Amino acid sequence: MSDDIPSLGNPDRAQALRRELDELLTRDLDDDELVDQLRQRLDQWGGESRLHVWAPDLYRRDRDRFRASILEYLESDDASPVPLVPDSTQKERLEQWLRELESDGELELFRALYPRTLHERGKKRTECIESDLLERYREADDRREREQVLQMFDVSFGITAETALELYTTDPDASRDFILRHLGRNSVRGAHDYDDAPQWEELREKAQSHEDEELYFELYRRQVPFRQWKIDVQRVVRKTFNPEEMPRKLERRHPIRPLGEEGLGSFFAGIVRKQREAVLPYVSRHLDELKGTGEYEKFFEEANIRSPNTARDQESWKLWAELLLIRYANDEYDRRRRWRSNNRSYNNEIQRVVDRDADSREATLEALQVLADKLTQSGSLRDFELLDETAIAIYELSPSLLHGPFRAQLSVNASGNGASMLERALDADDRELIDELASQIMLFQPEESESDLPDELVDPLISRYTSLLDEPQTFTQRATRVLGRIDDRDIQEEWHPGDSNPLAGLFFERAEELYIDDPASIRDLLEAESSHVRGLAYRILGRDEPEARRLADQHLNLLRACLLARLPEHVRRWGFDALLNAAHDEDNAAAILQQARRALQMPDEHYPKDDLSMLVGRLLQRWPSLRRKAEQPTVYEWMPT
Amino acid sequence: MIPVERQYASPSSIRVDEAETTLGLTANQRRPVRFRALVEDHVFHLREALQTLGELVWSGETRDWREELDLEPDRIVLDPVITVHPDRVFFEAFSQDQSAYGMVVAPRDLFDEEGEVRCGTTNVDFTAWLAEALGDMRSTRQTYFHVGPEGFEVETNEGTHHVEEKVNVPEDWVRGFLQLQGAMSMPGTAIEVDPVDLLGVIRFLDQNKAHTSPRSLRYEFEPGEDARVALEPWDKRISFQDAHHHYGEPKETRVWGRQRLQLVERLLPYAESVEIYLKGRALPSFYAVHLPGDITFLLGLSGWTGNGWTETASFDLLTARRGDDGLVSLARSHLADRFEMTVDEMAEALERDTRQAASVLSRLCRLGLAVYDVRARAYRHRELFEEPIDEDAFYPKDPREEQAESMLDDDEVTIERDEIRDTTKTKQTPEGDTREVVYEDRVIQGRAGSQSEVEVVLNDEGRIIYGECQCSFFQENILNKGPCAHMLALFEHSLS
Incomplete structure (x- = not known):
């Protein structure tokens, strides 16, 4: 132990602290200053171990003045628990102070200090607290006094059945909330220290006869045997006629301990089949509890998701779609870890419905439309990708489904998914789908070998789009639609269009001349959501040629956004070039300059301010009349002395 | 819970070909508003504003608060509402987590209308997919904007997929929606700022993560100086250039909920100006982003999420909460006839003093029957629900x-x-x-x-x-x- 830290019970140190305390109190300090000073000294002296010295003295000196500070200290993290082996002086002084607090009616201070006077642990600690509590509770004359006693002992401990029963029997209204707050592990069936079953049951019966639903159901959830719970749930499901009440009724009966019981998957599936959507919110909230037990899979097998044989109406399909989402989309952890397998299962489910209902196109359409509704309403559309065979199955059933919500699930990848769908779309000359797939294929960035870019995806598209080059306007209309579908979120950080993807090369480089001849396409590119596509427009408008300058002037209102929008650095530089082209007269230059100066002041660490300064400089060089006073060049002439 | 019937003849859709785009928003059949028009100008800015509204609806939700409210996971609370008035069309939405309110206002002269227009308010089917698909709108294509209860099939040979269901909207959520709107009519401070300065605030917050409290925006008004904002806890000050205020003495107003300012970031590079409305310390704040074509996106930030909002927002006690039901009914009818009224106009119509008129208009807002226009300082008729809410059950006494x-x-x-x-x-x-x-x-x-x-x-x-x-x-x-x-x-x- 260091010399600076007083050892426990060192009387000299205690005396020294008391002297300092006396000296502090005689100084003309306001309350906050005094408490600050005291805290500093407590830190030096090993704070908590001196609690018995300073706190009672401070309290006795002026309890009104120091109550809040002492309380704050006792309830703060600074106040560490009292040592296991207490010093006798310390114990005595604190116990004496505790008695004082009780007789002064200082309930809050008593509650804060009381746990610090206990040196027992575990069961013994509980016995001690309950003994002190019951002694006073029994002596209390009326409800107000009983409430005060409960307030004093509202410290952390798990109440025993015996004590809870006595408190509740004496005064149910005064003790209900206290008991609820102190129900611990020992009140949960199956816990190692759950050994008072008959008394807990008696308490539950008393709560029921007192119409105390809150306590009754809290105890029920802790103690009901699974078998009884299942019977009760079935009764609720059978007898609840208002579906809105169902989740609440089931929730308040739901056991607090983990489920995992054999047969629960079938049990949940059974109640879902009986009451469908009315019980789904409840079931979906608790399905996680079945994970890892085999019951989870059993639930979905038996709840009809695997074979919706009876599904013919919209309601049945809603249930099917809902279960599909619960199973494959709702679990954040599973979504990442098991995405590939979940996605395969999702596709299988759609396939199964399409195959099963091959004879009833109407029913299949209804099922997929309901699924599309659920996916769009829940924002889960992008959680899945359609495999080729599924996409084609949907397309053959109804092209509009694939043009609509399921379009977001169309997917191509380096292993060739999407090739068959593309072939199908090309055969049907379905421009909507061809353009959608092209916008995805364009983002492929082969890294090591050419084989990363599947020929069966790229070649047919190159061939289709280059065949349009003879009709420039048709080409640019299609090209801007393809480019308009690019989503920056799907772009890898180091994507350079055209570097090694010939399709991107066609749209981003080879076609530049065509865009500049079609002003509408330039506007389309400027209005695109992708910053890379807007970058293409900036690059074209920044070319050193009259048509580029004319178009830059025409689109200045959209072009100016490149000063402020979030853009990759190289795209912003292209934007600056285009702005220089747009500044062909003083008015345009002044408008650009005004916004550029403002952008210079923007606190954006990632903004290429050097390039922006360059833009400002070039504008001022070209339009000297726009220079501010401080921006006029100063020419120093050498004067011979 | 408030039961709301959703009845749509078909899902909303967007159809795009080389020459045309048609945005078909299906209106709830139970509230048949009709508006069909060609968007004559500013298609791009309208698209940006609507996509921002989509982001507001579909972002920021957390599963925790849904569980608190006993809601199904992953389910929109209430479809956005669209209101057609003789002079404007406006959309409104409230985020799932109650942190943000959005309104897109587009003047009617932006549209070349076709056929009969039926004014009123209705819910529209506005899914996350649709909000994303709006990205296909381009000003180079003829853009048609259809709102109607009849539904819009993309390809008619598929028959009609009818949507009909009852959703339960939590009272707390609706109360938050109405209280936030109610806050718009509170007196406060308005300043006009350059969009660049607000963008500076957003970028700074994005690039610097606050690890300690407070995490507020402290607006500062010094006499003779432009208004400015201090970003806490760094005390980083950003001056709003040429943002005049009228205070003759120093004043500060702190507001919360700043992270959701990011919602308007995409609009600011195209914005002409931004008006900021502050209603007082810890009260909601509003940001009106004015885009070309007189299109406005209004963002309201509650400063709280989930239940926090409705528990804390007892500032509606600042106005008279009960009153003559007959007068409310009369005021509702006047407002329905005229669509927009100031307090003075309502006072004249009711033959009451302005205090009573203001009080009755506030009450209409509380009941979801009106919305306040912060810019025009007038109230507009907008009935949020098909049936008026039960005030006593909905606003239990504090x-x-x-x-x-x-x-x-x-x-x-x-x-x-x-x-x-x-x-x-x-x-x-x-x-x-x-x-x-x-x-x-x-x-x-x-x-x-x-x-x-x-x-x-x-x-x-x-x-x-x-x-x-x-x-x-x-x-x-x-x-x-x-x-x-x-x-x-x-x-x-x-x-x-």
């Missing part, structure tokens, strides 16, 4: 109201002074000149319950703008959580 009522019942409230007090304030004009403005405030002093020195000051619209009391509630909260029971009792007594 315990302070009950205490106030009990003081009134026990005859424990006495008014000792009730007079009009002229308050002269020095204001600065944008040109830098100073001028004096005289406010006629009504000062009421008296006793209520155990408190002998209670004071409330009402503005000319009968709203409590200041007050004092010696009780612990007031000493602890000032007016941050609305007036104390004693102030309410004195206020209610003054109305009788």
Whole structure:
């Protein structure tokens, strides 16, 4: 132990602290200053171990003045628990102070200090607290006094059945909330220290006869045997006629301990089949509890998701779609870890419905439309990708489904998914789908070998789009639609269009001349959501040629956004070039300059301010009349002395 | 829960080909509003505003608060509403987590209308997919904008997929929606700022993560200087260039909920100006982003998420909460006829004073029957639900109201002074000149319950703008959580 830290019970140190305390109190300090000073000294002296010295003295000196500070200290993290082996002086002084607090009616201070006077642990600690509590509770004359006693002992401990029963029997209204707050592990069936079953049951019966639903159901959830719970749930499901009440009724009966019981998957599936959507919110909230037990899979097998044989109406399909989402989309952890397998299962489910209902196109359409509704309403559309065979199955059933919500699930990848769908779309000359797939294929960035870019995806598209080059306007209309579908979120950080993807090369480089001849396409590119596509427009408008300058002037209102929008650095530089082209007269230059100066002041660490300064400089060089006073060049002439 | 019937003839859709785009928003069949038009200009800016609204609806939700409210996971709370008025079309939505409110306002002269227009308010099917698909809209294509109950099939040979279901909307959520809108009509400070400066705030917050409290925006108004904002906890100050204010004395207003300002980031590079409306410390703040074509995106930030909002927002106690139901009904009918009315116009129509007119209009907002236009300072007719809400069930009495009522019942409230007090304030004009403005405030002093020195000051619209009391509630909260029971009792007594 260091010399600076007083050892426990060192009387000299205690005396020294008391002297300092006396000296502090005689100084003309306001309350906050005094408490600050005291805290500093407590830190030096090993704070908590001196609690018995300073706190009672401070309290006795002026309890009104120091109550809040002492309380704050006792309830703060600074106040560490009292040592296991207490010093006798310390114990005595604190116990004496505790008695004082009780007789002064200082309930809050008593509650804060009381746990610090206990040196027992575990069961013994509980016995001690309950003994002190019951002694006073029994002596209390009326409800107000009983409430005060409960307030004093509202410290952390798990109440025993015996004590809870006595408190509740004496005064149910005064003790209900206290008991609820102190129900611990020992009140949960199956816990190692759950050994008072008959008394807990008696308490539950008393709560029921007192119409105390809150306590009754809290105890029920802790103690009901699974078998009884299942019977009760079935009764609720059978007898609840208002579906809105169902989740609440089931929730308040739901056991607090983990489920995992054999047969629960079938049990949940059974109640879902009986009451469908009315019980789904409840079931979906608790399905996680079945994970890892085999019951989870059993639930979905038996709840009809695997074979919706009876599904013919919209309601049945809603249930099917809902279960599909619960199973494959709702679990954040599973979504990442098991995405590939979940996605395969999702596709299988759609396939199964399409195959099963091959004879009833109407029913299949209804099922997929309901699924599309659920996916769009829940924002889960992008959680899945359609495999080729599924996409084609949907397309053959109804092209509009694939043009609509399921379009977001169309997917191509380096292993060739999407090739068959593309072939199908090309055969049907379905421009909507061809353009959608092209916008995805364009983002492929082969890294090591050419084989990363599947020929069966790229070649047919190159061939289709280059065949349009003879009709420039048709080409640019299609090209801007393809480019308009690019989503920056799907772009890898180091994507350079055209570097090694010939399709991107066609749209981003080879076609530049065509865009500049079609002003509408330039506007389309400027209005695109992708910053890379807007970058293409900036690059074209920044070319050193009259048509580029004319178009830059025409689109200045959209072009100016490149000063402020979030853009990759190289795209912003292209934007600056285009702005220089747009500044062909003083008015345009002044408008650009005004916004550029403002952008210079923007606190954006990632903004290429050097390039922006360059833009400002070039504008001022070209339009000297726009220079501010401080921006006029100063020419120093050498004067011979 | 409030049951809302969703009945759509088909899902909303967007159809795009080389020459045309048609945005078909399916209206709830139970509330058949009709509007079909060609968008004549500013398609791009309209698209950006609508996509921002989509982001507001579909972002920021957390599963935790849904579980708290006992909602199904992953389910939109209430479809956005669209209102067609003779001079404008506006869309409104409230985020799932109650942190943000959005309104897109587009003037009718932006559209070349086709056929009959049926004004009114309806819910529209507006899914996440649709919000994303709006990205296909381009000003180079003819863009048609259709709102109607009949539905829009993309390819008609598939038959109609009818959507019909009942959703339960949590009262807390709707109360949050209405209270936030109600806050728009509160007096406060308005400043016009350059979009670049607001963008600076957003970028700074994005690039610097606050690890300690407070995480507020502290707006500062120094006489003779442009308004500015301090970003806490760094105390980073950003000046709003040329943002004039009228304060003759230094003033600060702190607001919360700043992270959701990011919602308007995509609009700011194209914006002409931004107006910021502050309603007071810890109260909601509003940002009106003005885009070309007179399109406005209004963002309201509550400063709280989930239940926090409705628990804390008892500032609606600042106005008279009950009143003559007949008068409310008459006001509703006037507003429905004229679509938009100022307080003065309503006072004239009702043949009542402005205080009563303001009070009845506030009540219409509380009931979801009207919405306040912060820019025009007028109220607009907009019925959020098909059936009016049950006010008593929906707005249970605040315990302070009950205490106030009990003081009134026990005859424990006495008014000792009730007079009009002229308050002269020095204001600065944008040109830098100073001028004096005289406010006629009504000062009421008296006793209520155990408190002998209670004071409330009402503005000319009968709203409590200041007050004092010696009780612990007031000493602890000032007016941050609305007036104390004693102030309410004195206020209610003054109305009788």
